[in-house]
Amino acid sequence: SGETEGGVPLCQVTRPHHTGTVEDFALEWYRSRGWDGVHSENGPFLTLFMVLFWDIVFHSNERICASHRDCPVVLRFPSVASTEHWTRARERLTTITTGGTAATSEILSRHYTAYEGRQAFGVNWGVLGGLAGLDQLARGLGSDAVARICWCYLDDLEAYLGGVPDLYIWRRSPAANSSAEGVSNRIEIKLVEVKGPRDKLSDRQLSWLRVLKAAAVNVEVFRVQG
Numbered sequence: 001s002g003e004t005e006g007g008v009p010l011c012q013v014t015r016p017h018h019t020g021t022v023e024d025f026a027l028e029w030y031r032s033r034g035w036d037g038v039h040s041e042n043g044p045f046l047t048l049f050m051v052l053f054w055d056i057v058f059h060s061n062e063r064i065c066a067s068h069r070d071c072p073v074v075l076r077f078p079s080v081a082s083t084e085h086w087t088r089a090r091e092r093l094t095t096i097t098t099g100g101t102a103a104t105s106e107i108l109s110r111h112y113t114a115y116e117g118r119q120a121f122g123v124n125w126g127v128l129g130g131l132a133g134l135d136q137l138a139r140g141l142g143s144d145a146v147a148r149i150c151w152c153y154l155d156d157l158e159a160y161l162g163g164v165p166d167l168y169i170w171r172r173s174p175a176a177n178s179s180a181e182g183v184s185n186r187i188e189i190k191l192v193e194v195k196g197p198r199d200k201l202s203d204r205q206l207s208w209l210r211v212l213k214a215a216a217v218n219v220e221v222f223r224v225q226g
Contacts, residue, residue, distance in 0.1 A: 007210060008209050013224060027169075035169040036171065040167065043127050052146075052150060056089055057075055096147045100143045108134060112125075136170065145215035145216065160208065164208050171187070172186070191218070192222050193209065
């Protein structure tokens, strides 16, 4: 329809029956159109970031925290982080962006295997089913988007701790029928912010929509009417 809200495409759908949540209705609507997905919000993205940057936010030279269940000091108070912390963080971001999905997957797999099961702020080792689901998310986002999302958490965790779109949905890419090498396993993803008839986008949600749009992530607002 060409309509937008919050700077991203807007999909407006009338709900015939007022049963369940608007997020459940949206998931069923997308599933009827070939998508699979979950109502995830912040969880998978914060876990992805923490696993990718575990060795940096819990670096032995930094004041970390009383326990891994607490938020690392360099995240809660980034202004007190050392110059070396920011050097390490920027080097990791460069590795992700220049090394692409292969480099991101390698770091993710190595850290997940090394640290799985340890309690840590924001980490749910079982989210999206574990390593395979997180890897699919990272590959679907692309390395540039992963780096931008991680930078948001590094630079201002408090501002970006909420507001990630409600739904993470995926489907096999329409190009999957191609015989080209590597295309058959391509997964297309989309992030969806779901709103009821009278709901408004919050400042945090608008901030995330801007970040995701700038990173060329497929993101839209799904507004339930009726």
